[in-house]
Amino acid sequence: MKKYLLGFLLLLSGYAVLYGQTQSDPLVSKCLLSTGPTAKYLKDFRIQLGQSTSQDAFRYKANMSLWKNTRYRFTLCTADNSQGQLILNIWDNSNNVVLSSVDKKTGTIYNYVDLICNKSGIYQIYFDFTEGQAGSGISIVSMIQ
């Protein structure tokens, strides 16, 4: 009897551990909660990068259409186990830099960047981690009213 019960408990606890591992990563929920009270979710980018050998260009690129008369918020959340901090650059389709989450003059790295968009079009969204370090993170794009 004891043998069966022990086996049962072992199986049950094993299952619980495995089940627990498939549960949601708290980073998504945490990031969603941090976008601000007037922000409405639009899209997210999930970035995972290893250590870079050069720091020339941002390594994760995505395209996104942004519309005139809209205020977009880019919330940048870096996972705790990351070596670098998630950073962002946005370029327009004429290859002009629209914004960077890093202020090169002061060295400030912003986790929240609002873009008041006045030109509809396709934009290139670039992500990397500071100094080309390894990291994981999520960026949530929201609309602000």
Place this chain on the structure above:
Amino acid sequence: MKGRVIISVLAVVLTIFSCRNNSRKSEEFVLANTDSLTASVNPEVDAMEEIYRNFSSPLEIANLFQVMGVPFSPSYLASSLNANEQTTSFQKALYLGILGADLGYLNMYEKTGTAIELVSSVKKIADGLNVGQFFNFETIKRISLNKSNLDSLLFLSVDSYSRMDEFLRKNNRSQLSSIMIVGVWIEAQYFATQVMKQYPNHLLRERIGEQKYFLEDLIRNVAPYCDNDKEFATVCSYLRDIASKYENIKISYTKGDPSSSEKDGILVVTQTETSMVEMTDEQLAEIIDITGNVRNKLIAN
């Protein structure tokens, strides 16, 4: 005897655990060990595809309505669609797109309680296309009923659609993915044009005009399938009809450097570069008419 009882209990318990709806699964974002990653990770979808595969476009349109102060109206929704009546995969994919846009509109106006019926229809159609496992039905339903967290609801809805789309593309059913995107776009365009009729506004007028380039890309995306069968041929011809009304609309740009400031720890960047749409009242009226006609034909089939 006791042993058999315990084994039976064990079997029942494990069955219950196994059958438990893992509704939070699509919220997962399991982070890999970054040491094992290659130097660069890029999205799998190519650059232009990322643009049309935008399941958030109805949210952006609905956001604009809210900025304009337009009240919610159920009359814009495709209420006549019956989730049990689609016979072909084409129809299912198209309606999945249309209902996805309706869901986005309802969610943005926080009409989440009334969205339950629609969520059930989406699930039914998704099951019919064998992509129902990617639609996070239970969690979306729970959050909708609780009205607990709008942002999570928007996230889960968009994420579910992205997963269904990805699955279709990876399983050689890209034609259905393309038609789903057409459904999303045509319904969002229908919202925009109907609201424009009732609440004329220069912001919305511009947004309708700006669809010119988006529509061109959408047509390019669906073009490889236009000769597949009669259903595809019809939709392609409808899209070309709408595009013909955009032919003489011009979009121009002015140059300018962005300005930035910091407020409460948030970097705020304002673009001074602008885009402008040149569209006459007649052109707008034609776009409104043709969009309404096409959309109503699509949901009547």
